[in-house]
Amino acid sequence: MKSHSDEQSVSLSLEAKALWIEAAGQCDMRREVLKLPGPDEVLVRTLYSGISRGTESLIFEGRVPPSEYERMRGPGMEGDFPFPVKYGYAAVGVVEQGPPELLEREVFCLHPHQDFFVVPAGRVTMLPLSLPPRRAILAANMETALNVVWDAAIQPGDRVAVFGAGVVGTLIAYLSSRIAGTDTILIDREPRRASLAASLGLHFTTPEDIGEVADLDVVINATASPQALAAAIELAGLEARIVEASWYGDRSVALPLGGAFHARRLSLVSSQVGNLPVSHRARWTFARRIAKALDLLLDVRLDSLISGETPFAELPAAYARILSRPDTLCHRIRY
Secondary structure, three states, X not given: OOOHHHHHHHHOEEEEEEEEEEEOOEXXXXXXEEEOOOOOEEEEEEEEEEEEHHHHHHHHOOOOOHHHOOOOOOOOOEEOOOOOEEOOOOEEEXXXXXXXXXXXXXXXXXXXXXXXXXXXXXXXXXXXXXXOHHHHOOHHHXXXXXXXXXXXXXXXXXXXXXXXXXXXXXXHHHHHHOOOOOEEEEEOOOOXXXXXXXXXXXXXXXHHHOOOOOOXXXXXXXXXXXXXXXXXXXXXXXXXXXXXXXXXXXXXXXXXXXXXXXXXXXEEEEOOOOOOOOOOOOOOOHHHHHHHHHHOXXXXXXXXXXXXXXXXXXXXXXXXXXXXXXXXXXXXXXX
16 A cells, blocks of 8 residues: 555656667667756756767767866766766757746756756756757757857858758858858768858868869868868968867877968867857856757758657667767657
């Protein structure tokens, strides 16, 4: 027989399902019990989440170096690196319980792939009323792209090249191209990405067809390829800025820092979304940045960055295939 306290604990909780990476190349769905939200918390019913192929591939393959175990912990993550971990950071849902101003509002939250979750109210950001939740899964990628553009210090009239027509690289080029007077080119070894670039009004070329592109003001690498980074160094003009926007996990990278690298006084800088750039830190907060990222997603053409959709129930069986497909951009999970 259940005691009164047992019945009360059941009534104050609900069951959720979440994707867990159990070992290298293995994932499964786990059930967990959620406590109902407290006064400053929200219960979110997930509508969609997005798979961030680059980062999630490294985690799925167990390629997070021990030195980065703590820094790579995402909001809402459970478990410990290397395995098992519950990971992901692009969830869009509806607030079912919480403060009146958030109740029944569609929100974005940095959270793993899970059908229901409870988080502090300050962790969710309301979607602009005109932004479809199915596109809002791009918010984390747009936030990263915005941070890269800030780190790159792109100015009106600059000549800019972005290596890598994945989601983040394409969004970087998209933002750069909207700065007055810039001449931005998106470079990728896959010719089929030309149609993606064209859909966003971007200039595109492959590394083999770069031709006369040279003497650039800013070059950004978003490929996680050392060959692309070496090419970026070659294209940079005198005292140009080269921004490394990709993460290599546990891989070491060799760079051509001989030749004219020093004579051209090149700057090689990293960009990582975990910190705001010094140029913005006095005025911007993480909350302001993610809100701006959501505003920047109002362009309907950005739907072209979502390359597929899978029901949440089928995610454990499909996850490895989604990550391994070279044509995957942002893959949407439907709940």
